[in-house]
Amino acid sequence: MHEIYEAAVELVPAITDDLPGIVAIQNHTAATSHARFATRPHRLEERRDWFAQFAETGPYRMLVARRGNQVLGHACSQRYRDQDAFRETVEVSIGLGEDSRARGLGTALYRALFGALADEPVHVALAGIALPNDVSLALHRKFGFTEIGTFHEYAVKNGQYLSSLWMQRLQSTPFPGTDQS
Template sequence: MNQRSDVPTSAMSPVDIGFGAADDLSQIVEIVNYTAANSIATFATRPTSVAERREWFDQFATTGPYKLLVARQDNQVLGYACSQRYRDHEAFQQTVEASIALHAQSRGRGIGTSLYRALFDSLAGEPVHVTLAGIAMPNDASVALHRKFGFTEVGVFSEYAVKHGQYISSQWMQRLASPQHQS
């Protein structure tokens, strides 16, 4: 799966969206670490390493419900979107949790929309009944992106995490599979 994105790129080469590869992991870790240090969008409180993220990376495949898609331009990872296991219980086999992260300079360019479009298109034939997303608040851009893809609000966990000395709430959203994709 390599898609060309319709994201405007000025004089740069087009943005390609494809499945994540081991070579992308170091740049994904850079995005994760930058986000952890500079925002509440992730609850991570310390930098991670490629070795620490290897198990997370190893859960993804090109088929099945757990996928990692990466936006690349000129050998640079601009961001990623993934669907991963929600919980280990057998009852949650048709439930995935979606996550998206963008390089700081890639935000506001439509890359998140392109990544999510490709992710949900790739999940259409998979045994996924519901996709969940937890969004640390406030994050109007992420809420708007999720609404754009049919997510609806489920509820808010109020002040259930602490980062940078402040309590953080998280809004949870869900997206049910369309009837033709239900198992």
Template sequence: MASAHTEVQVRLGVEDDLAPLTILYNHYVRETPITFDTVAFTAEERRPWLLSHPEDGPYRLMVATDARSQEILGYATSSPYRPKPAYVTSVETSVYVAPDAGGRGIGSLLYDALFEALADEDVHRAYAGIAQPNEASERLHARFGFRHVGTYREVGRKFGRYWDVAWYEKELR
């Protein structure tokens, strides 16, 4: 059997990805506590997010597509950790995989590409917040050398209950 990885391409995100990326993200907004957004977005509302991830620099958007159909299977980003200037060498990373594309190694392919893209950037640390429970995300981050540094208890409220967020960090340089 051929590797699932040969059927997936990873590339930089582009303007034409806006609508399908919004649909993918909105699944997580509506159906899961993985993101603490609570209202689905229109593509136009997500445009500033897309534009905040240029093709170079420390804030990247990597997209995984099916090699045949070009359907978007997932994406990974590095974004500003916090808005204050002293945080400029830190990024927050996230990965979202299409609900029907899990278990194919797409998250790993996306993180491989993202961290390769960041290798020449002035980025010292990567951080990831993982709403609990999420064993798949914890395993992915551990595979990439992230270590647990703490948990914020009941920090977000969604779907009528409170959720913890575990924080992970990875040294990049």
């Protein structure tokens, strides 16, 4: 088992100093894959308002995996829609640096994120996964996400139509490595 997070890697709430590392991971992923729909790099300044939604408590969290001052990956839960009817629904996402993939870090980040949300007023977590992405689908299934439906060819990036599979996880769903029932 590849558990790199056990040695000198901490999983902690993100702070403003982590934002450059988070943005770098997001920009690299957007530039090298279709997993992020961004069609141009984000500037650090334009991500500050987005980052401000996250807190150390409550349903909207951002966790980072950090070795020293280096951000290796992040996982977050954010507002799904602005209407009050969706106050118990979050959208989750995860991003890993290229050298941090396939080492158990995504599992560790999601385990920590869902553990942090266990006592929060969250009923359901949603995830939209650009297709194809077998690794992300497997990670979400591992945490009890089930398939809801696919938006076929609903986005265009680099001249290619992209589809996205949407999944959901009820907060009462047990997940690996916890005593949550």
